[in-house]
Amino acid sequence: MRYYSTRGKGEGVSFAAAALTGLAPDGGLFVPEEIKRYAPAVLTSLGTMGFHDIAVESIRPFVEDDIPPTVLEDLVHGAFPFEAPLVAVGDRLVLELFHGPTAAFKDFGARFMARAFAYLRRGEDRPLHILVATSGDTGGAVADGFFGLEGIAVTVLYPKGRVSPLQEKQIAGLGGNVSALAVEGSFDDCQRLVKAAFSDEGLRKRLVLSSANSINVARLIPQTVYYAAAAGKVLGGHFDADGEATPRIAHAIAHAIAHAAANAVRGIGSISMKGPLTLCVPSGNFGNLTAGLYALKMGAPIRGFIAATNINKTVPDYLSSGIYEARSSLATISNAMDVGAPSNFERMTAHWPLEELRRMIKGIFISDDDTRRTMAAVYSGSGYFLDPHGAVAWAAADKLIAAGDLPGGPLAGPLAVLATAHPAKFAEVVEPVAGPPPMLPSLKKVQERKASARTIPAELSALIDALSITAQ
Ligand SMILES: *Cc1c(COP(=O)(O)O)cnc(C)c1O
Numbered sequence: 419m420r421y422y423s424t425r426g427k428g429e430g431v432s433f434a435a436a437a438l439t440g441l442a443p444d445g446g447l448f449v450p451e452e453i454k455r456y457a458p459a460v461l462t463s464l465g466t467m468g469f470h471d472i473a474v475e476s477i478r479p480f481v482e483d484d485i486p487p488t489v490l491e492d493l494v495h496g497a498f499p500f501e502a503p504l505v506a507v508g509d510r511l512v513l514e515l516f517h518g519p520t521a522a523f524k525d526f527g528a529r530f531m532a533r534a535f536a537y538l539r540r541g542e543d544r545p546l547h548i549l550v551a552t553s554g555d556t557g558g559a560v561a562d563g564f565f566g567l568e569g570i571a572v573t574v575l576y577p578k579g580r581v582s583p584l585q586e587k588q589i590a591g592l593g594g595n596v597s598a599l600a601v602e603g604s605f606d607d608c609q610r611l612v613k614a615a616f617s618d619e620g621l622r623k624r625l626v627l628s629s630a631n632s633i634n635v636a637r638l639i640p641q642t643v644y645y646a647a648a649a650g651k652v653l654g655g656h657f658d659a660d661g662e663a664t665p666r667i668a669h670a671i672a673h674a675i676a677h678a679a680a681n682a683v684r685g686i687g688s689i690s691m692k693g694p695l696t697l698c699v700p701s702g703n704f705g706n707l708t709a710g711l712y713a714l715k716m717g718a719p720i721r722g723f724i725a726a727t728n729i730n731k732t733v734p735d736y737l738s739s740g741i742y743e744a745r746s747s748l749a750t751i752s753n754a755m756d757v758g759a760p761s762n763f764e765r766m767t768a769h770w771p772l773e774e775l776r777r778m779i780k781g782i783f784i785s786d787d788d789t790r791r792t793m794a795a796v797y798s799g800s801g802y803f804l805d806p807h808g809a810v811a812w813a814a815a816d817k818l819i820a821a822g823d824l825p826g827g828p829l830a831g832p833l834a835v836l837a838t839a840h841p842a843k844f845a846e847v848v849e850p851v852a853g854p855p856p857m858l859p860s861l862k863k864v865q866e867r868k869a870s871a872r873t874i875p876a877e878l879s880a881l882i883d884a885l886s887i888t889a890q
Contacts, residue, residue, distance in 0.1 A: 419480055421448040421635060424768035434484040434538045437531070437636035438546070440629030441616050447765045448635045453715040454479040456646075461717050464650025469501045470494050472650070473643045476716065480639045481534070489537060497529040502644040503658040504651055504834060507666075508800045510815065511834040512808070513648050513697070517663050519860055520588055521840035522754070523706065524559035526644065527637030532563035532570075534636050535628070539569060547885070548572045549615055550630040551608035553702065553747075554581040555754045555839060558588030560630045561596045572596045572630070573888060575608040575881070578873060580749060580756075584843055584864060591867030597888050598869070603876030606747050606759055614878045621882055632705025633761045641709030646718040648695060652832045653719040655692040665803035665841050665856050693831040694721035696824055700811040700838055701725050702755030704733060704762035711766065711778060722825020725781040726814030728752045728789070733760055734781030740772055751786045751847045752806040754839070780825050784813045790851045792816070793841075797852035805844045808837035 420430035425446030518525025
């Protein structure tokens with residue numbers, strides 16, 4: 419499989435080159451030349467295959483020139499010692515993507531990418547420098563994914579004062595091969611600095627640079643796996659029991675099991691439990707949604723997507739007006755989605771024209787007030803804690819269901835909301851509206867860490883200085 423820049427065809431590069439360089443030399447993003455369909459035998463057994471087997475089948479076509487199947491199996495086992503349970507909550511399904519070590523969906527991409535990098539760089543003696551800009555969760559997942567890997571140094575840039583205290587400890591509390599830079603500016607500034615560093619020839623000569631943002635295709639590809647797994651389950655009429663970290667209060671659990679068992683038989687309200695799945699994706703940089711589109715094109719039984727954003731609604735506006743207008747990002751309570759210029763937009767439009775995107779995706783934005791109301795309502799109705807990002811998605815589904823405006827027409831099939839972070843990660847937002855969410859032992863450990871970051875102004879020269887110190 420060759421990878422091409424979104425900004426021009428050129429020669430194309432291997433998966434290894436696309437992954438390790440991150441951004442194409444012309445400033446574009448790498449896209450695979452083709453999105454291959456699953457073999458028919460895989461499609462018919464998605465509902466019964468294990469998560470690791472689905473992962474191998476999903477990732478293999480994208481990487482097979484560089485990663486042999488047996489190595490891929492090892493990578494997948496190492497990367498995903500956790501799964502993505504699909505649980506029933508009230509009248510819909512929730513795809514829980516927060517069972518990894520940093521309690522957010524970015525663990526899927528980051529952990530696979532880190533292991534792929536370590537494999538692809540085997541035998542090299544110059545260290546690799548990973549630069550990553552984060553609005554909160556990426557930094558933690560990437561820091562954790564790469565922590566302790568030999569021959570790789572990671573520098574995380576985050577907007578000073580705009581990530582939660584816990585996120586800051588996940589990013590800046592590890593030390594070792596992970597350095598943290600608190601940038602005086604917004605996430606967009608961080609992202610701009612990373613892009614500028616990549617285009618700086620002097621720096622590129624001195625350091626072997628790579629990115630770990632959702633622009634990196636090695637992060638995107640593993641995110642197809644949970645879409646395929648969830649859609650497979652639903653096509654067969656299944657969903658999962660609560661996982662260990664499912665944030666549901668005890669007395670609600672018995673009720674949920676009884677309710678869910680009944681639903682499996684009679685369907686949930688107007689939503690029948692079987693059939694192609696509609697997925698509601700809380701979106702910021704649109705890496706997650708782009709991976710979902712890949713899974714759909716690979717043949718996973720998906721009906722379409724709801725792209726749910728907060729007030730940073732660049733993409734929903736584009737879908738309705740046809741005009742793309744990047745903006746500066748606005749701060750919200752779903753801060754991992756505070757992105758005014760979503761980087762994966764370029765990838766989506768390189769693959770698909772507007773009309774096709776409109777057939778696959780409905781876009782909508784949700785206010786902070788509606789997000790808070792939704793966290794409170796879902797908790798009081800089902801004893802289930804949504805984090806603010808999952809709540810944006812839930813609220814988006816509410817609105818589009820009420821309007822009868824879903825991908826493929828008025829809803830006639832099952833719907834799953836992606837819960838991209840555990841509520842305990844955003845306890846300071848969740849607690850005032852829904853009460854204290856259950857704590858996660860892994861997050862408790864993080865709270866004991868001490869964050870230590872260097873503050874820099876949002877200027878390339880400051881970034882270059884900081885990198886030079888790290889590289890010594
Ligand atoms: C990163 C993140 C998002 C947004 O995902 P994108 O791939 O950037 O669209 C949503 N929710 C949480 C919790 C996140 O960390």
